[in-house]
Amino acid sequence: xxxxxxxxxxxxxxxxxxxxxxxxxxxxxxxxxxxxxxxxxxxxxxxxxxxxxxxxxxxxxxxxxxxxxxxxxxxxxxxxxxxxxxxxxxxxxxxxxxxxxxxxxxxxxxxxxxxxxxxxxxxxxxxxxxxxxxxxxxxxxxxxxxxxxxxxxxxxxxxxxxxxxxxxxxxxxxxxxxxxxxxxxxxxxxxxxxxxxxxxxxxxxxxxxxxxxxxxxxxxxxxxxxxxxxxxxxxxxxxxxxxxxxxxxxxxxxxxxxxxxxxxxxxxxxxxxxxxxxxxxxxxxxxxxxxxxxxxxxxxxxxxxxxxxxxxxxxxxxxxxxxxxxxxxxxxxxxxxxxxxxxxxxxxxxxxxxxxxxxxxxxxxxxxxxxxxxxxxxxxxxxxxxxxxxxxxxxxxxxxxxxxxxxxxxxxxxxxxxxxxxxxxxxxxxxxxxxxxxxxxxxxxxxxxxxxxxxxxxxxxxxxxxxxxxxxxxxxxxxxxxxxxxxxxxxxxxxxxxxxxxxxxxxxxxxxxxxxxxxxxxxxxxxxxxxxxxxxxxxxxxxxxxxxxxxxxxxxxxxxxxxxxxxxxxxxxxxxxxxxxxxxxxxxxxxxxxxxxxxxxxxxxxxxxxxxxxxxxxxxxxxxxxxxxxxxxxxxxxxxxxxxxxxxxxxxxxxxxxxxxxxxxxxxxxxxxxxxxxxxxxxxxxxxxxxxxxxxxxxxxxxxxxxxxxxxxxxxxxxxxxxxxxxxxxxxxxxxxxxxxxxxxxxxxxxxxxxxxxxxxxxxxxxxxxxxxxxxxxxxxxxxxxxxxxxxxxxxxxxxxxxxxxxxxxxxxxxxxxxxxxxxxxxxxxxxxxxxxxxx
RNA sequence: GCCCCCGUGGCGGAAUUGGUAGACGCGCUCGACUCAAAAUCGAGUUCCGCAAGGAGUGCCGGUUCGACUCCGGCCGGGGGCACCA
Numbered sequence: 001x002x003x004x005x006x007x008x009x010x011x012x013x014x015x016x017x018x019x020x021x022x023x024x025x026x027x028x029x030x031x032x033x034x035x036x037x038x039x040x041x042x043x044x045x046x047x048x049x050x051x052x053x054x055x056x057x058x059x060x061x062x063x064x065x066x067x068x069x070x071x072x073x074x075x076x077x078x079x080x081x082x083x084x085x086x087x088x089x090x091x092x093x094x095x096x097x098x099x100x101x102x103x104x105x106x107x108x109x110x111x112x113x114x115x116x117x118x119x120x121x122x123x124x125x126x127x128x129x130x131x132x133x134x135x136x137x138x139x140x141x142x143x144x145x146x147x148x149x150x151x152x153x154x155x156x157x158x159x160x161x162x163x164x165x166x167x168x169x170x171x172x173x174x175x176x177x178x179x180x181x182x183x184x185x186x187x188x189x190x191x192x193x194x195x196x197x198x199x200x201x202x203x204x205x206x207x208x209x210x211x212x213x214x215x216x217x218x219x220x221x222x223x224x225x226x227x228x229x230x231x232x233x234x235x236x237x238x239x240x241x242x243x244x245x246x247x248x249x250x251x252x253x254x255x256x257x258x259x260x261x262x263x264x265x266x267x268x269x270x271x272x273x274x275x276x277x278x279x280x281x282x283x284x285x286x287x288x289x290x291x292x293x294x295x296x297x298x299x300x301x302x303x304x305x306x307x308x309x310x311x312x313x314x315x316x317x318x319x320x321x322x323x324x325x326x327x328x329x330x331x332x333x334x335x336x337x338x339x340x341x342x343x344x345x346x347x348x349x350x351x352x353x354x355x356x357x358x359x360x361x362x363x364x365x366x367x368x369x370x371x372x373x374x375x376x377x378x379x380x381x382x383x384x385x386x387x388x389x390x391x392x393x394x395x396x397x398x399x400x401x402x403x404x405x406x407x408x409x410x411x412x413x414x415x416x417x418x419x420x421x422x423x424x425x426x427x428x429x430x431x432x433x434x435x436x437x438x439x440x441x442x443x444x445x446x447x448x449x450x451x452x453x454x455x456x457x458x459x460x461x462x463x464x465x466x467x468x469x470x471x472x473x474x475x476x477x478x479x480x481x482x483x484x485x486x487x488x489x490x491x492x493x494x495x496x497x498x499x500x501x502x503x504x505x506x507x508x509x510x511x512x513x514x515x516x517x518x519x520x521x522x523x524x525x526x527x528x529x530x531x532x533x534x535x536x537x538x539x540x541x542x543x544x545x546x547x548x549x550x551x552x553x554x555x556x557x558x559x560x561x562x563x564x565x566x567x568x569x570x571x572x573x574x575x576x577x578x579x580x581x582x583x584x585x586x587x588x589x590x591x592x593x594x595x596x597x598x599x600x601x602x603x604x605x606x607x608x609x610x611x612x613x614x615x616x617x618x619x620x621x622x623x624x625x626x627x628x629x630x631x632x633x634x635x636x637x638x639x640x641x642x643x644x645x646x647x648x649x650x651x652x653x654x655x656x657x658x659x660x661x662x663x664x665x666x667x668x669x670x671x672x673x674x675x676x677x678x679x680x681x682x683x684x685x686x687x688x689x690x691x692x693x694x695x696x697x698x699x700x701x702x703x704x705x706x707x708x709x710x711x712x713x714x715x716x717x718x719x720x721x722x723x724x725x726x727x728x729x730x731x732x733x734x735x736x737x738x739x740x741x742x743x744x745x746x747x748x749x750x751x752x753x754x755x756x757x758x759x760x761x762x763x764x765x766x767x768x769x770x771x772x773x774x775x776x777x778x779x780x781x782x783x784x785x786x787x788x789x790x791x792x793x794x795x796x797x798x799x800x801x802x803x804x805x806x807x808x809x810x811x812x813x814x815x816x817x818x819x820x821x822x823x824x825x826x827x828x829x830x831x832x833x834x835x836x837x838x839x840x
Numbered sequence: 841g842c843c844c845c846c847g848u849g850g851c852g853g854a855a856u857u858g859g860u861a862g863a864c865g866c867g868c869u870c871g872a873c874u875c876a877a878a879a880u881c882g883a884g885u886u887c888c889g890c891a892a893g894g895a896g897u898g899c900c901g902g903u904u905c906g907a908c909u910c911c912g913g914c915c916g917g918g919g920g921c922a923c924c925a
Contacts, residue, residue: 217844218920226924249925262925302923328923338925346841347923420924539920636852636865644852648866655879656865662880713854713864720864784860789906791860829905835859839905 003661003749005625012751013115021764022062022117024073026522034070035526036062037506039534039542040077043103043125044084047110049574049607049633049645050535052617056633057571057708058533059116063744064703066117067768073526075509076111076118078104080127081433081498083161089432089464096432097460100127110618114626115747117764122509126501131508132434133455134517135500138553140437140448145556147193150446155425157185162468163429164189184288190436190494191423194548198223198419201547210567212640215539222540224420226250229404230335231413233261233311236320240272245311245323248334248418252407253399254341256388257362259352261311262304262326264336270325273307280305280325287327302351303327314412315389326351334418342378349378362388363396424545426497429469431462433495441482441489450483456491469493502542503549506532506564520559527559528566531706536570543568569706572642576613578602586612604644615645627746628654634708634745656716657749660742663722664753667735670727685730691721692734693775699741700768708745715742740766784835785810787819803830810836 016022038058041051055076062074078100085096092099104125111118124131142148156165158175165175165182175182194201202223205216228250235243245261263270265287274281283305304324313319321339328347329338342352342359352359363383364370370386385391391399407413427436435456437449449456459477462470471478471493482489504517510526511518546564553559579592580600591612592599607614621629632653637643695718702711718738725731736757743750743763754763778799783806785793793815797806807828810816820840827839 214844214919221843221921224921224924228925247925251925326923328925330924333924335925340925345925347925418924420921536919638853641846641853646852646866649852652866658879709853710864716864782860786859786906789859789904794860827905829859831859835906837859837905 003625003658003752005627005657005748008752009113009115009626009748012748013112015751015762016115016117016764017120019762020121021762022066022072022074022119023121024075024119024526025071026525028071028525031069031071033073033526034062034065034531035073035506035510035529036065036531037073037075037509037529037533039532039538040079040502040505041107042079042082042084043100043107045103045106047107047617049615049617051107051111052114052629053574053633053639053643054533054535054571055111055114055116056630057569057639057706058531059118059630060634060703060708060744061531061533061706063117063747063764064700064768066764067740067744067766069767072117073122073510074116074118075122076116076120077123077505077509078107078125078127079498079502079505080104080125081132081495081501083163083430083432085432086430086464095460097127097458100125100432113618113621114630117747122512124505124508124512126434126498126505127432129455129457131505132496132501133457134508135434135496135504136437136449136454136456137451138504138517138558139496139500140451140454141556141558142192142552143438143448145552147196147552147555149191149193150188151191152186152188153191153425154184155187155189156182157187159183164425164427187427189425189427190438190492191425192548192552194424194545195419195421197548197551198225198421200551201421201544204547204551204563207563208565208568211565212536212568212570215536215543215568215570218539219544222421222544226418226420228252228416228418229400229407229413230416231314231407233314233321233339235269235323236310236312239269239309240275242269242272245269245337246335247337247339248416249339251341251344251400252403252413253385253388253391253394253396254344254362255313255315255339255403256391257341257343257360258313258321258339259342259348259357259360260322260324260340260355262324262329262338262340262351264329264331265325265327266331267325267329267336269309269323269337270307273309273325277307280307283325287325301327302347302354304351304355306355314407322357324355332422333420343374344378344380346378346380349374360387362386362391424497424548426500427494428497429472429493430495431458431464431470433498434501435471436492436494436496438492439480439483439489440492441485441487443487444482444484444489446492447482447484447489453483458495471495499541499545500549503546504553506546507550507553507559518559524560527561528564531567531569532565533569533571535573539570569639571639572637573606574645575604575642576607576615576645578605578611578613586610588612604642606642607645620650624650624654625657625748627749628657631656631712631746635712636709638709639706656719657746660719660738660746661749661753663719663735664739664756667732668753668756668758670732682728684725685728688721688725688728688730688734690775690778691718692730692737693771696737696741696769697771697776700771703744712745715745737769739763740769781833783809783833785813785816786835786837787816788839789837790819792816792819797833799833801832803832806830806832806836810838 036058038054062072066072080100085100088094088099089096126132158165158178158180160178160180161175202225205219208216228248229252230246230248232244232246235245265284270284274284304326307323307325309323310320311323340348340351342349343361344363359374361374362385363379364386365381365383367384382396385394385399391402404415435458437454437456439447439449441447459474462474464470478491478493480489480491506529507518507523511522513519550561550564554562579587580602581587581595582597587595605611605613628650632650635653695714698714699711722731722734739750739753740763747764750763780796781799783795783797784791785795793813795809797809807830823840825838825840829837
């Protein structure tokens, strides 16, 4: 009498599909909507356990919302552009499109076997011209709105993948994919003006109260708002037409602590000065060579070159400071120039000590320390301004405001805000991406491809025999007449960063007309996404870009949605034991078992091919069925933390699935016969009723807060309570309810059990039971009795018993009397229905 | 370096606003069933102790009648950012 997932899974999946159970209808008939989305996968080949965990969580929520009367949109698609397809093309001589589509086919069928309640009718793949053509149209919309521009810029060049990387894709100075040290190159690139939205993107974070604090904080830091002041130093002698030097500082209060000024090696003034100064030119060249890896920067010496030029202090015309070119000043932050106040900045201090510059103290923690020299550490804390003329005696904040006020009044500077966030470079020198719909004409410049010529379709006949972008070599595709003057012109051969593809796919899911990216009204009926679930690795890149894209669409009037993701949940990874041989080579569990030599059992780590600790979900589903796998993905570990895969764990889940089935099957066999003994309303029945209703409330609350591990525990408890209860109508009701409560998690078993119990329709369509508030409260409570805060006894009292009664009962306890040792309590604390604490 | 999070049994983890620490699961032990095994069922399982009892949520201190929970300081682990002026 076992539950056989092999037949049941396929059967019910077919039933759901035939009935279109999970198709979202835009006609909602007054029902509230719930848009539940998991981050769509990159079709890398086969699904992995991380996918299974991610999609199971979303699925439980989607099914739960349906059962609660929501019209649910729960779609799935493919983030199908990207470099692995090109790598496969080069290595396996297969076209990226073919490789990608094959992977999609495999992964789709693997996913279907897990029984996810997905609306497959809305499936999309970003590599489909049907999708990226609309993306090209949106790109042109943004272009026309002035949110896209082209600029020569120094880029992060990955010499292995031969492509440009976004700042976000450079990790510790290395390409995020290739791991190769990144080089600096100048290229003409397309940029999206995300910095236009810096303030909005930052402020918007405050409205995202259903996002993890961690992610909001990471985005906040990434946007990096700094308040400060820009101001100009006059140059004592003009340099190639430059009469002044503009700097940015967050500490205008330390202006009298200035002892030098410094510019970036690629600052125009530095370059101008280098014209007639070979030593300086050599220094600048040396700075450019420096590596960009974190390790190199960490150890890199702070180096400067005294240009001999001097700048005039803005508050004292008789005071000049030396002007350095310094390797640690960045051209693309602030103004590319700083002033150094070594007393209040550690890096400035090290620089000043190295070059023998003065180190005045202008902030002291207390007035007594005003004259103390600065030691090895700059003082960056709060305090009183000293040695600073009219600022003396002010606190830091007041002094900052005062200097800004004065600079603005006198016209040499102004308060300002500087952002860390840079514009988003979207050009990629790759084939397998959405072509940028622009034609370059020698006479007209960049010209947008006319709308009626969209999509600009990727040519299929390309060769990957040479490194670099095959589009550049494909003359038949590349060379086209200029749309404006019909003269000879070339298509843009760069393609869009794949993060563009994922910046709006959730809108296309909500609305997919043929002739437009989406229908405004229809998309607005589904958006924002109520719950978005995915890996924390996308905390900055994808989520920030998608927020930007949504706001950009709002600005140009295409979509009236401010924030695309109302709720965000970042789930933990799936980990597994690792094994290594004596030489440190990673071994699969099977290899480890068969290995002749000593095997080191390593740490539990994220499943990865390189560590050979992956577990392919498919054979596991073959063996245990979809429900056991789903149950395991939800059990034990809180969803935001890592989940360790284990054979024992999956077996435990399998046992529970069978146990649940036995409960239902036995009940079905007994089938509605009348019960002897333990008559209606017995205390045993009442206890089970209460347990049931408490479980209904708890499971619902726990699913809603995505605490699946707790919901799982609730169901275990209910199952145990039912098993221990004698047959009765309460028990029969409880079994049926248990099946419904478990349905979002183990949907195939639920259908099978539901059918066996003669339930109407599908378990998937069953209404979520309502918890009876009267049954949520017990009529007897256990009271803890403490003496001096230490637990001495527990006693049972009717709910709502008066304080005096509880106190009396406590004092009557033998154990309490013993603990009191004859003393009389001088204070009694009573928390009704909870505890009595006797203080002696 | 800066910012953030987390430290609870053998293990994963529970514990509304401070109010019976260890729910639930895994593992383990003993027992039942079985020729035997698997499956299943029952009992037990924080530590010390035969027990009464005592100790206990990384460590030290504080607030409180009462602290896993709040505060201060340390130690350990993880994550993010980083020549950002």
